[in-house]
Structures are given as structure tokens and as C-alpha cells.
Amino acid sequence: MIVAKPMIRLTCLCFLAMPALAAWEAGAAKVDITPTEPVPLAGYGGKTRMSSRVLHPIWLKALALRDETGATSVLVTADLVGLSTKMVDIIAGRARARHGIPRERLILNYSHNHSCPVTEDVLWLYYDLTPGERAARDRYTARLYGQYEQVIGEAIGNLAPAELWFEQGLAGFAVNRRRSRPGGRKLGGQVDHDVPVIAVRSGGALRAVAFGYSCHTTALSGETVNGDYAGFAQLEIERSHPGTTALFVQNCGGDANPLPRIMRSNDPPAIQLTEMYGRILAEAVRQVLERPMKPLAGPLRPAYGQTEIFFQKGPTAAELDRELAGARDMRKREIQHLLDVYRRHGKLPDRYHYPVQVWRFGDSLTFIALTGETVADYCLRFKAAYGWDHTWVAGYNNDLLSYVPSLRVLREGDYEGTTGMAEYGHPAPYTFSVEEQIAQQVDELVARTRP
Numbered sequence: 344m345i346v347a348k349p350m351i352r353l354t355c356l357c358f359l360a361m362p363a364l365a366a367w368e369a370g371a372a373k374v375d376i377t378p379t380e381p382v383p384l385a386g387y388g389g390k391t392r393m394s395s396r397v398l399h400p401i402w403l404k405a406l407a408l409r410d411e412t413g414a415t416s417v418l419v420t421a422d423l424v425g426l427s428t429k430m431v432d433i434i435a436g437r438a439r440a441r442h443g444i445p446r447e448r449l450i451l452n453y454s455h456n457h458s459c460p461v462t463e464d465v466l467w468l469y470y471d472l473t474p475g476e477r478a479a480r481d482r483y484t485a486r487l488y489g490q491y492e493q494v495i496g497e498a499i500g501n502l503a504p505a506e507l508w509f510e511q512g513l514a515g516f517a518v519n520r521r522r523s524r525p526g527g528r529k530l531g532g533q534v535d536h537d538v539p540v541i542a543v544r545s546g547g548a549l550r551a552v553a554f555g556y557s558c559h560t561t562a563l564s565g566e567t568v569n570g571d572y573a574g575f576a577q578l579e580i581e582r583s584h585p586g587t588t589a590l591f592v593q594n595c596g597g598d599a600n601p602l603p604r605i606m607r608s609n610d611p612p613a614i615q616l617t618e619m620y621g622r623i624l625a626e627a628v629r630q631v632l633e634r635p636m637k638p639l640a641g642p643l644r645p646a647y648g649q650t651e652i653f654f655q656k657g658p659t660a661a662e663l664d665r666e667l668a669g670a671r672d673m674r675k676r677e678i679q680h681l682l683d684v685y686r687r688h689g690k691l692p693d694r695y696h697y698p699v700q701v702w703r704f705g706d707s708l709t710f711i712a713l714t715g716e717t718v719a720d721y722c723l724r725f726k727a728a729y730g731w732d733h734t735w736v737a738g739y740n741n742d743l744l745s746y747v748p749s750l751r752v753l754r755e756g757d758y759e760g761t762t763g764m765a766e767y768g769h770p771a772p773y774t775f776s777v778e779e780q781i782a783q784q785v786d787e788l789v790a791r792t793r794p
């Protein structure tokens with residue numbers, strides 16, 4: 344008697360509290376983008392790494408979502424190091440022309456994989472390629488554009504009634520890498536260990552799962568093609584949930600590495616360690632999937648905007664000329680690039696047009712998509728601002744413009760704050776307004792998508 348009453352009350356409350364499921368359609372697809380010939384590998388400067396074998400395939404994956412208004416949005420994830428503005432324009436242009444997907448309804452995320460082929464003009468100053476290597480890069484890139492078009496089309500073609508659910512887990516192997524460098528012990532060491540998960544289910548069966556993490560995919564650095572820890576995590580989720588497409592979303596991992604790591608990455612111990620990081624992440628996702636998750640409401644309200652972020656004053660042409668005499672390798676290419684900008688434009692650029700996207704799922708989830716190598720502070724700031732339990736902040740969308748430091752990281756300096764800008768072809772570090780410029784744009788787009 345004493346037990347029965349509360350049980351009845353609890354049952355009734357659960358029933359009453361259960362929100363009506365939104366009328367979603369969802370479709371997932373994946374396309375194998377493993378190179379079919381030896382190619383130069385991306386992500387690390389210095390000596391060219393030609394691929395010698397494939398550890399496991401790498402993928403483009405797409406999740407198409409159609410809400411109750413009939414509007415279709417597509418999230419594409421990629422086991423790639425990044426995209427350039429040119430690549431984004433081509434991919435988004437084709438998505439609009441061939442599939443009717445407007446720019447604000449297309450999110451292009453990449454895992455920042457450092458064991459994938461070099462593509463187009465992404466991180467172009469890193470690589471000193473021979474004509475033969477450049478030809479291999481161009482053949483791969485040309486095929487990749489068709490594969491983006493294919494995966495988006497197939498995801499839309501697979502649209503079928505579905506339920507969407509959201510919840511978050513935790514995984515702890517991301518370490519703030521700035522602290523691991525000489526002199527870095529004193530730095531802030533912010534990190535975001537959240538593992539946000541969107542589950543797509545139909546009739547109780549898991550059809551797709553999008554999951555995120557904030558950490559560089561740099562556990563491996565050898566001559567094998569693979570998806571690093573994110574590739575292993577996706578493999579493990581798809582193996583343990585047959586028929587499911589697992590999509591990895593890179594969040595704000597600009598200042599995080601999987602640590603410890605073994606850099607001689609053709610060695611079995613390094614591969615085993617990377618696989619273990621992948622299994623840890625897959626386990627975090629599995630635990631989220633096994634617990635109750637919150638249903639995602641519709642409609643999906645998208646917003647796309649650009650804000651201007653500014654560079655500090657760059658070097659003069661005379662200063663660059665003086666430095667060029669003693670410069671070698673990548674530094675020489677960086678200086679030559681800036682001198683070329685002077686020759687063509689008479690000055691160095693003072694700003695960059697920085698894209699920001701927001702997808703609002705009814706009143707249940709705000710998905711913020713930032714551009715480039717955003718550091719952990721951005722994830723933490725926007726989740727604090729818009730709700731820890733219903734905000735997902737993804738970095739590494741659109742073009743891989745550079746590291747995107749917060750004010751704190753910019754003030755601290757070092758690679759992600761200041762010294763990493765030249766390798767992206769930029770004249771100088773960002774000004775101290777960078778975080779606020781981005782935050783204002785996010786706030787404007789969040790307000791625009793409010794129900």
C-alpha cells in the first residue's frame with residue numbers, strides 16, 4: 344500500500360511530462376573517401392608524408408533532417424583536416440544547385456584528421472609538393488567534390504520518418520596541449536570533455552548517431568591513411584550498432600590533444616593507443632544511448648551570418664624582404680606569400696570575414712557551428728550562456744582559416760594564440776576584440792532563431 348501510491352503517481356507524472364515527438368524525417372549516408380593511390384598526407388608541416396597503406400577507410404557522412412515544415416537541413420562530417428573557402432563555396436554551391444539546400448541549412452564539419460590526403464589549397468603553405476604530388480592532390484580533390492555531392496544526395500534520398508534524441512556524456516582523454524609544452528605549465532589549461540550525442544531512431548532502431556568531442560585528431564602522424572581516434576570511434580559505434588551511421592563532429596579542440604601520444608605512428612603501440620582513445624569515446628556514446636535521452640523538438644530554425652575579425656598590424660614589405668634573405672622552408676613560403684600580397688594589393692589585409700551558423704531545434708537544442716580551429720573557451724562560454732544541457736558548440740566548420748583564440752589564449756600568446764597565424768598565410772595575430780566579435784555574432788543568430 345505504501346509503495347503502490349507513489350508508483351502510480353510517478354507513472355502518471357512521467358506520462359504527462361513526456362513531450363509530443365516532433366514529426367521528423369531523417370536520412371543518413373556515407374561515402375568512402377579513402378585515396379586510391381599514394382597521396383601526400385595533410386596536417387603536419389615539414390617533410391612530405393606520402394601515404395604507404397590504409398589502416399582503415401576514411402569517410403564523408405551526411406545526416407539530412409526534414410522538419411514538420413518540410414524544410415531539409417544537412418550536416419556533413421568528414422575525416423578530413425579541413426576545407427578552404429574555395430572548397431566550401433564549391434560544395435555549398437553544388438548542394439544548393441543540385442539538391443536545393445540553402446547555405447544556412449548546410450553545415451560542413453571536419454574532424455581535423457591529420458592522416459588524410461592534402462586537398463586543394465587547405466594549409467597550402469605547409470607543403471612543398473613535387474609536380475607529381477600536386478597532381479595526386481588535384482585528382483583526389485576533384486573526386487572529393489563529386490563525393491560531397493553524392494553523400495548529400497544520398498542522405499536526402501534516404502529520408503524517412505524518425506525520432507531525434509539528444510543527451511551528453513563525458514570522455515577524458517583530451518588534454519590542454521598548451522600546458523604540455525615547455526613553459527606551458529602555468530597556462531590556464533581549459534578543456535571541454537563533453538560528448539554531445541544526437542540519436543536518430545526509427546521504430547526503436549538506431550539509424551544514425553552524431554556525436555562530438557573537443558580534441559585534435561592527432562594521435563597518429565605516420566604514413567597510413569586513417570581517421571585517427573575519431574575514425575576508430577566511428578568504426579566501433581557502427582560495429583556495435585549494425586545498420587547505424589556514426590558521424591563524428593569536431594567541437595572546440597583547437598588547444599587539445601589526445602594525450603599521451605606516441606608520435607612514431609606506424610608502430611603498433613601508437614595505433615593501439617589511438618584505437619583505445621576511439622573506444623573510450625565510443626563507450627561514452629554507448630552509455631548516452633543506453634540512458635534516457637531528451638526528444639528534439641522542431642522546427643529546425645537555421646541562421647547564417649558573418650562577422651569581421653581583425654588582424655593586428657603586420658610587417659612592412661621592407662621588413663619581410665630583410666627576413667626573406669635568411670628564411671628557409673615553411674617560413675620562406677610564408678614570407679613569400681605576404682610579399683606576393685603586397686605586390687598584388689599594395690597592402691596586407693586587416694580583417695577576415697568569419698562565418699557563424701546556428702541551428703535551433705524548437706526549444707530543445709541550440710547547435711552553434713563556429714569556423715576554424717576554435718579553442719575550448721568558446722565551447723565553455725556559449726554553453727554557459729545558452730544552457731549547459733541544451734547547447735552543442737561545434738568548431739571546425741566551413742573554412743580552416745586559422746586557430747581562433749579566445750581573448751585569454753590570445754593574451755597568453757604561443758602557438759594557438761599568436762605564432763600559428765603565419766602558417767595560415769595571415770599577416771599577424773587577431774586583435775583583442777576577436778572573441779567579442781564572434782560572441783556578438785553568435786548572440787545575434789541565437790536571437791534570430793528563437794521560437
Ligand SMILES: [Zn+2]
Nearest residue numbers: 455559597716
Ligand atoms: Zn590544428
